[in-house]
Amino acid sequence: MKNIDLEICTGTTCYLLGAADLIDVLENLPEPLRERINLRGVACEDLCKSGSRPPFVKINGIVIGEMTSERLLATLENTLGGTTC
């Protein structure tokens, strides 16, 4: 099974607008799933200038804005297969 590279922006704006919750969700995933995610925090990369809105994550190199816990779980489900919770 393929793993996922997941980068999460921990800059001020992203953190305030939801990245804190996203990290909580990711850290509390069941162990078998959590192990398949290469989670990495990144400092602000000025993604907010790209047109989309914070908080930003990068899944396998693709930038996604306005990320929510629900959307994140759904995306992980799609990418990894099976259910996340």
Place this chain on the structure above:
Amino acid sequence: MDYFTDIAWAQQVKEGQRIGGDAVFLSRTEKDDRNICILSDGLGSGVKANVLATMTGRMAQRYVEEEKDIIRAAEIIMNTLPVCRERRISYATFTICEITADGEARILEYDNPPYIMIREGRVMEVEKIRRELNRPSAFKKEEILYSEVKLQYGDRLIFFSDGVTQAGLGTPGYPLGWRQKKVAQFIEGLMNTDRMLSSWHLTRSLTRQARFLDRGKAMDDITALSVYFRRPREILVVTGPPMDQKNDAPMARRIAEFPGKTVLAGGTTANLVSRELNRKLTINLKMRTEKVPPASEMEGITLVTEGMLTLTRVAEILEKKDEDALSGYDGASRFAALLINSDRAVFLVGTRINEAHQDPSIPFEIGIRRTIVKRIAAALETNYLKKTTTEYI
């Protein structure tokens, strides 16, 4: 002589009381750069004792600030303050310590336990001049002790209230309390473990141990004050990218060459330094709280944190002297602890505006970087007697 006088104090209030009957006053005179420390113990405990100790301490502080001779100051205080009608003794004991800009310490003691002088990790006896006071209203013979010490690097003066020497009183291990000699041995023990121990840590170790001997419930107010004369420990705090990009490289060089500890506060700043110095930035997702974003690691840098939220939390911790927060693992707790354990802080503040912070959907206002750095510097100077400088780039 380039030195810093590291001064800190700690207190454990008597069990059941909300306010200490021991009072400490610290100040530094702007004109001639003298440090003044006062420890006063009011008769009894609680609010009444606190008022007595505060009155005595404040008077002492004012007199010494106004460059009055400290022996004379003590006499004036004792003649002004009444004696307790029931007990016929003074309302408050006190110790006054004045340290001049060139490291000359003058100490005056009235009825507090003798202070302990540490040189090269061991207790050193100091010669004291006795002076008797003959107040008609006083019941017992009163005397004040005066001493002078020319401080050398590494010297310490440790002052404490009788809550320390009497700790453990009546317990099988310490039927007569901890007592002066054992307190001195305890401090020598601390010196054996860490000769560079900061005043902040030393006073906390001492008061915690005293409370421990009191079986976890302080039987009296336990207060310790420490003066540590040492080479200055410096810290450089860099926050915000420079207004002009051509200053990026010089700023990064300055960080790399700084002789003391270094903190980067801000993602953009961290990315900039990472790029300029070609050092990898690794975010540690565990080092965070709900309100403080994760801190990061970079080779050669003591601490790397997020910017505004972390700085705001640091300002709060320092302003409220929230010491419980200092043991936390998040970026702000570590940051505040680093500042407290340094003597001089240099703040290098980049003034480029962060567009991400202009986002109207952010639920509350993110402060202006300069304002927050000013708050931190002010709290360090006022609450912790540190020296700070701020530069804008």
